[in-house]
Amino acid sequence: MLGLKRRLSALAKEGGQIRVGLIGAGQMGRGLISQIEAMVGMRVVVTADIFPENAKNAYLKARVAAAQIKETNDLDEADKQIAAGCVVVTSNAMMVTRLQNVDVIVDATGIPNIGAQIAWDAIMNKKHIVMLNVEADVTVGPLLKEMADAADVVYTGSAGDEPGVIMELYDFADALGFEVVALGKGKNNPLNHQANPDTAKAEAQAKGSSPKMLASFQDGTKTMVEMTAVANATGFVPDIPGMHGPAATVNELPAMMTTKENGGILNRTKIVEFVNGIAPGVFAIITSSMEEVHHEMKYLKMGDGPNYILYRPYHLTSLETPLSVARAFLDKEPSIAPYYGMVAETVAVAKKPLQAGEALDTIGGFTAYGRIVTAEDKQKMNALPIGLIGPNIRLTRSVAQGEVITYDDVEFTETNMILQLRQLMDLKAK
Structure with a gap:
């Protein structure tokens, strides 16, 4: 977002700020709070977690003074404390969506049913909603987007999450008139459909993560869900059920991500895919019908064509979520949303x-x-x-x-x- 720091600084100089309500103080939520505390013109003014101590610790890790952290489940008291410049922790997630002194809600729970409830309540209370909950989005996102549009608020997925980062590549290429052939991401671990909390327990303990969450990555569910979100945002589809999931390097992808008659693995173009070997990166495979564009791409060392790859080797998950918060508040635009409904x-x-x-x-x-x-x-x-x-x-x-x-x-x-x-x-x- 061009000039975001300048725009947020201008907002702060005028005495304003984007007031963020966060639900979920796990790993994603903790990172978000600390990242926003390093910014100007934005603050997480209230955080809800089933264990309020998690929210308190998240603020303390973000160097918020203990005296400025107030715990309450009372709506009026919470609004009063935020207005006084404090931050609030609560176990009452639904209170967050009703606070007057909150502009944008971020769902970082990762639980589909809770995420759907949060999004519904946020929209009903005229709050922008940023979903770090792709599972809820791919289940009921089109309806939530329709509701948000009618309420004149923004429903959006998050920058930094892989679907949001892929969408950035897609928007860039599509705006320039390139033909986008395929969109995809790397997978971090070997696909194991039988992975479960027991099989993932040792690795999860070593990484300090939830066994169930790790199992959802290992069994492929998270990858499938993320690429479903990309499909519903772009109109692209899986080439085959479950996608191909080939092993490849970045340099191998342009030739691989083409149709079978052209030497690739695809039955059609405009598809979503995952690849073993390029994690944690995301990619877009692009081409052009213009001869001069191909000449320029070769000159720019983008490859021999006719397909080329746009590749981003990282995504910063919730640390990039503030970009979606700012875009929703300042520009009334989503980072990614199910524009095509259920594709x-x-x-x-x-x-x-x-x-x-x-x-x-x-x-x-x-x-x-x-x-x-x-x-x-x-x-x-x-x-x-x-x-x-x-x-x-x-x-x-x-x-x-x-x-x-x-x-x-x-x-x-x-x-x-x-x-x-x-x-x-x-x-x-x-």
């Missing part, structure tokens, strides 16, 4: 043989992993979106390991917010 979906696949009467658990658990498919294929299969899985879903019949779990295979023992929103979205689509 692709991530559906639930059985990790092991599942028996009738068995309840599903959550993403990164023992029962299911995610696989990206086209929305058309999802409809044909009547497949269950991965963002809906949880203990409120019980199998009505057995499902073999590796089979897609369908709505016909399950019953919902109780409803929740994300299920209600998904049912509403599906009704609107009929």
